[in-house]
Amino acid sequence: xxxxxxxxxxxxxxxxxxxxxxxxxxxxxxxxxxxxxxxxxxxxxxxxxxxxxxxxxxxxxxxxxxxxxxxxxxxxxxxxxxxxxxxxxxxxxxxxxxxxxxxxxxxxxxxxxxxxxxxxxxxxxxxxxxxxxxxxxxxxxxxxxxxxxxxxxxxxxxxxxxxxxxxxxxxxxxxxxxxxxxxxxxxxxxxxxxxxxxxxxxxxxxxxxxxxxxxxxxxxxxxxxxxxxxxxxxxxxxxxxxxxxxxxxxxxxxxxxxxxxxxxxxxxxxxxxxxxxxxxxxxxxxxxxxxxxxxxxxxxxxxxxxxxxxxxxxxxxxxxxxxxxxxxxxxxxxxxxxx
Amino acid sequence: xxxxxxxxxxxxxxxxxxxxxxxxxxxxxxxxxxxxxxxxxxxxxxxxxxxxxxxxxxxxxxxxxxxxxxxxxxxxxxxxxxxxxxxxxxxxxxxxxxxxxxxxxxxxxxxxxxxxxxxxxxxxxxxxxxxxxxxxxxxxxxxxxxxxxxxxxxxxxxxxxxxxxxxxxxxxxxxxxxxxxxxxxxxxxxxxxxxxxxxxxxxxxxxxxxxxxxxxxxxxxxxxxxxxxxxxxxxxxxxxxxxxxxxxxxxxxxxxxxxxxxxxxxxxxxxxxxxxxxxxxxxxxxxxxxxxxxxxxxxxxxxxxxxxxxxxxxxxxxxxxxxxxxxxxxxxxxxxxxx
Numbered sequence: 001x002x003x004x005x006x007x008x009x010x011x012x013x014x015x016x017x018x019x020x021x022x023x024x025x026x027x028x029x030x031x032x033x034x035x036x037x038x039x040x041x042x043x044x045x046x047x048x049x050x051x052x053x054x055x056x057x058x059x060x061x062x063x064x065x066x067x068x069x070x071x072x073x074x075x076x077x078x079x080x081x082x083x084x085x086x087x088x089x090x091x092x093x094x095x096x097x098x099x100x101x102x103x104x105x106x107x108x109x110x111x112x113x114x115x116x117x118x119x120x121x122x123x124x125x126x127x128x129x130x131x132x133x134x135x136x137x138x139x140x141x142x143x144x145x146x147x148x149x150x151x152x153x154x155x156x157x158x159x160x161x162x163x164x165x166x167x168x169x170x171x172x173x174x175x176x177x178x179x180x181x182x183x184x185x186x187x188x189x190x191x192x193x194x195x196x197x198x199x200x201x202x203x204x205x206x207x208x209x210x211x212x213x214x215x216x217x218x219x220x221x222x223x224x225x226x227x228x229x230x231x232x233x234x235x236x237x238x239x240x241x242x243x244x245x246x247x248x249x250x251x252x253x254x255x256x257x258x259x260x261x262x263x264x265x266x267x268x269x270x271x272x273x274x275x276x277x278x279x280x281x282x283x284x285x286x287x288x289x290x291x292x293x294x295x296x297x298x299x300x301x302x303x304x305x306x307x308x309x310x311x312x313x314x315x316x317x318x319x320x321x322x323x324x325x326x327x328x329x330x331x332x333x334x335x336x337x338x339x
Numbered sequence: 340x341x342x343x344x345x346x347x348x349x350x351x352x353x354x355x356x357x358x359x360x361x362x363x364x365x366x367x368x369x370x371x372x373x374x375x376x377x378x379x380x381x382x383x384x385x386x387x388x389x390x391x392x393x394x395x396x397x398x399x400x401x402x403x404x405x406x407x408x409x410x411x412x413x414x415x416x417x418x419x420x421x422x423x424x425x426x427x428x429x430x431x432x433x434x435x436x437x438x439x440x441x442x443x444x445x446x447x448x449x450x451x452x453x454x455x456x457x458x459x460x461x462x463x464x465x466x467x468x469x470x471x472x473x474x475x476x477x478x479x480x481x482x483x484x485x486x487x488x489x490x491x492x493x494x495x496x497x498x499x500x501x502x503x504x505x506x507x508x509x510x511x512x513x514x515x516x517x518x519x520x521x522x523x524x525x526x527x528x529x530x531x532x533x534x535x536x537x538x539x540x541x542x543x544x545x546x547x548x549x550x551x552x553x554x555x556x557x558x559x560x561x562x563x564x565x566x567x568x569x570x571x572x573x574x575x576x577x578x579x580x581x582x583x584x585x586x587x588x589x590x591x592x593x594x595x596x597x598x599x600x601x602x603x604x605x606x607x608x609x610x611x612x613x614x615x616x617x618x619x620x621x622x623x624x625x626x627x628x629x630x631x632x633x634x635x636x637x638x639x640x641x642x643x644x645x646x647x648x649x650x651x652x653x654x655x656x657x658x659x660x661x662x663x664x665x666x667x668x669x670x671x672x673x674x675x676x677x678x
Contacts, residue, residue, distance in 0.1 A: 046480060048453050062455075063434070071423060072637070074620075077416035084410060084437055088448075093455060095402070096435045098423055109427075114387050116401075116432060141385060255624065281413075282624045285594065298411070 004047040013041055063093045064308060065113035067106060067123040069150070071098050074280050075297045076124065079148060082301025083122060090309050092119070103128040110134050114143055120308040124150040127223070130192045144311045148304040149295070153194050159311070160323040161304040165195045168293040168328035169202020172275040173247050175291070175330060177210045179338040181245030181273055185218045185236060187229060187253045199249045199277065224249065229256025236272075237264060244272055251276035251283045251292055258286060258335070273336040288334030296326055343386040352380055402432045403647060404452035406462040408440050408489070413619050414636045415463065418487060421640025422461060429648050431458070442467040449473050453482055459647040463489040466562070469531045483650045487643040488634070492533050498650070499662040500643040504534045507632040507667035508541020511614040512586050514630070514669060516549045518677040520584030520612055524557045524575060526568060526592045538588045538616065563588065568595025575611075576603060583611055590615035590622045590631055597625060597674070612675040627673030635665055 006024065010017040015034075023030045023038040024047075030038070064087055068076040080096060087094045095118065099106040106126050111134075113121055121143055123135070132152045139145045139157050146159035176184050184207070191197040200219070207214050218240070222228035229248060233256070236243050248254035254276030258268060266272055268288055276283055276292040283290035303324050345363065349356040354373075362369045362377040363386075369377070403426055407415040419435060426433045434457065438445040445465050450473075452460060460482055462474070471491045478484045478496050485498035515523050523546070530536040539558070546553050557579070561567035568587060572595070575582050587593035593615030597607060605611055607627055615622055615631040622629035642663050 046476075048450070048480060070420065072413070072416040072420040074411070074413070074416075077411040077413075077419075080416075080435065081409065081411040081437065084435060088436070088444075093434045093451070094436070095432045096419065096423060097427070097433070098420065105427075111387070112432070137385075141387060281619075282621050285621045285625045287626045 004042070004045040006047075009038065009041050009045060009047060012045065013037060061093075061117045061119060062091065063095055063116070063118045064305065065095045065097065065109075065116075065118040065121045067097045067099055067109055067113075067121065067125075069099050069101050069124065069126050071096060075149070075278050075295060078297030079124070079301035079304070082298035082303075083305040084301075085298075086302050086305035086309065092309075099126040099129075101126045101128060103130075103134075107134045110138055114138060114141055118143065119312060120144045120146070122146050122148060122304050122308060124148050125152060125193070126150075127189060127193055144308060146304050146307050146311075148300050149195060151194050159304070159307040161300050161307060161326070162195075162323065163295050163300070163326045163328045165198035165328070166202040166205070168277060168295075168330075169199035169247070169249070170206045171202070171328060171330040172277065172291070172293055173203045173206035174210065175332065176245040176247060176273055176275055176336060177206060177212060179245075179269070179273055179336050181338075182212070183218070183240070183243045184212070184245035184247055185220065185232075185240070185243050187220050187222065187224060187232060187246065187248040187250075187257070189224050189249065190221055196249060203247055218243070222253065224253040226252045226256035226259075229253030229258075230260045231256075233257035233260035237261070237266070246272060246274045248274065249277045251278050251280040251290060254290055254292070254335075255280075255282060255286055258290070269334070269336050269338050273338055275336055279331060284333070291333045291336040292331050294329040294331050296329070300326065343381070343384040345386075348377065348380050348384060348386060351384065352376060400432075400456045400458060401430065402434055402455070402457045403644065404434045404436065404448075404455075404457040404460045406436050406438055406445060406448055406452075406460065406464075408438055408463065408465050410435060410437050414488070414617050414634060417636030418463070418640035418643070421637035421642075422644040423640075424637075425641050425644035425648065431648075438465040438468075440465045440467060442469075442473075446473040449477055453477060453480055457482065458651060459483045459485070461485050461487060461643050461647060463487050464491060464532070465489075466528060466532055483647060485643050485646050485650075487639050488534060490533050498643070498646040500639050500646060500665070501534075501662065502634050502639070502665045502667045504537035504667070505541040505544070507616060507634075507669075508538035508586070508588070509545045510541070510667060510669040511616065511630070511632055512542045512545035513549065514671065515584040515586060515612055515614055515675060516545060516551060518584075518608070518612055518675050520677075521551070522557070522579070522582045523551070523584035523586055524559065524571075524579070524582050526559050526561065526563060526571060526585065526587040526589075526596070528563050528588065529560055535588060542586055557582070561592065563592040565591045565595035565598075568592030568597075569599045570595075572596035572599035576600070576605070585611060585613045587613065588616045590617050590619040590629060593629055593631070593674075594619075594621060594625055597627075597629070608673070608675050608677050612677055614675055618670060623672070630672045630675040631670050633668040633670050635668070639665065 006020045010020045023035045097109040148161045186203050189196045220232045276290050279292045279294040283292045345359045349359045362374045436448045487500045525542050528535045559571045615629050618631045618633040622631045
């Protein structure tokens with residue numbers, strides 16, 4: 001069906017199109033009585049306002065672009081839910097894209113979002129994103145950018161909403177030490193991604209504080225998939241039989257490790273205590289339940305979106321490299337309770 | 340920073356704006372050499388194409404609107420991932436909105452998406468959506484609509500991608516009967532939502548086939564949250580002590596029930612066998628692992644998006660009330676293995 005235009009409304013009422021346009025934009029220059037006639041006729045003819053046209057006039061799309069590695073990962077779907085909640089309240093649409101952990105795809109998505117004149121971009125970068133040229137192009141072109149969770153270090157002119165990953169890594173590791181673990185393995189993703197670098201730093205500083213020697217052979221780098229955790233736990237059992245604690249920087253790999261250890265009859269937490277990171281729904285359900293670090297995904301999403309909305313209103317706050325840092329929350333469950 | 344315009348590129352090269360415009364649209368009417376000069380200059384000046392303007396000319400936004408009850412629910416984030424995957428390949432953006440199970444919010448979102456001239460809408464309706472006036476307004480206005488999973492019955496002129504919920508309910512219930520269950524409770528959401536009506540129908544027809552009497556007192560209606568399952572399991576233990584099977588039409592409520600039953604020392608599946616629906620990641624991890632019906636979320640998302648893309652190309656396929664029905668997959672795990 002054809003869409004109703006302003007001109008058709010004007011013709012039906014035998015008045016000027018510009019008057020119709022003013023009335024639909026709620027201008028004071030049209031009498032209340034005339035306005036009502038026009039709105040009634042617009043409704044009768046099934047007119048819907050063409051936001052595309054009015055957005056073009058303002059050279060804005062009333063849209064926020066969001067890029068995450070994977071929509072279906074619980075942490076990211078929670079942040080998206082928080083972003084959408086705030087954007088909806090403020091009258092913005094949210095375009096969601098997933099990089100699938102590929103930097104090339106991330107680049108293409110950014111170009112496309114800019115071509116579509118999104119008003120701002122919220123991004124959690126892929127594991128492959130090590131340089132920031134495609135990201136600087138974005139705000140140099142006038143599109144504000146806010147990182148949440150996974151970010152690239154050393155970029156001014158962007159906002160950031162993070163959890164204190166150093167503290168999170170520290171808390172989880174110190175907790176394992178206080179539960180009596182003497183030899184603690186770390187599972188991490190490549191450490192050119194800031195959050196993994198920071199969680200590792202937390203791990204090391206907890207060891208240092210408690211005079212546990214650091215051994216780089218106990219740090220295992222992978223993509224942190226469930227099968228990585230499963231495989232690495234096998235390696236630990238075969239090659240490092242005296243390991244009595246695992247700090248995994250996500251829950252997925254921790255759960256993989258638990259599945260392997262249970263399959264070979266190791267007791268959790270008695271033989272090996274395990275702590276994860278991110279508080280996925282599965283972590284509360286697995287037995288024993290998994291100690292983990294909560295990242296408040298929905299809250300991160302809300303705050304990141306608010307930072308952008310704040311920028312739309314006040315213009316210049318992001319250039320100060322504004323960072324909102326949320327405290328992590330250690331959730332102690334059965335997988336580490338040795339005392 | 341100001342955005343570079345076509346006119347600035349034209350001025351810098353001392354050529355006509357229309358030639359620049361043609362070159363940027365890759366027209367054959369501009370010589371290859373000139374085209375290259377223009378593209379190089381455009382790149383140098385940081386020009387990005389204004390899709391907003393070209394979309395307006397076509398009166399299209401190259402955008403698909405998606406409405407789901409909750410983004411963070413695993414099934415929906417999986418469908419969104421599948422939708423985004425297909426849309427990305429076809430060069431479309433995806434605007435994601437969540438109704439939060441409220442029909443009023445769903446109505447507002449639909450109006451907004453239409454005002455933004457989305458090219459089509461994919462929707463899984465809220466639990467409150469019983470009539471379809473806001474949905475018919477949508478395609479009567481020329482915007483095609485495709486339902487996935489949760490839909491409203493009796494609407495022509497829309498596409499649908501569903502799983503065979505009757506079959507899914509039948510398979511889960513028959514499986515419980517074949518495992519020796521004699522008195523099987525059903526947990527359901529309100530049955531004016533089609534999918535819950537259909538799963539219930541499947542439950543009843545399995546009972547009928549195996550000559551198990553139907554008892555409406557054994558059908559419990561709730562919002563199917565985890566706490567609903569927990570509470571209802573308590574009610575069952577107190578009031579219906581001979582119940583030996585539960586068919587829950589989602590996993591969340593099944594998991595709530597398992598938690599309660601374990602807390603009071605009931606053995607699963609020996610005392611009570613439990614089957615869920617939707618194959619959430621938690622269902623594989625809980626102990627005993629939960630028998631469930633897989634809904635292939637990502638595949639549903641891909642197919643729903645393709646149906647819309649197909650409509651964009653061929654125009655009239657949706658009006659035939661086209662439905663794609665996927666077979667459900669019963670995943671048998673430990674929570675029902677009594678034999």
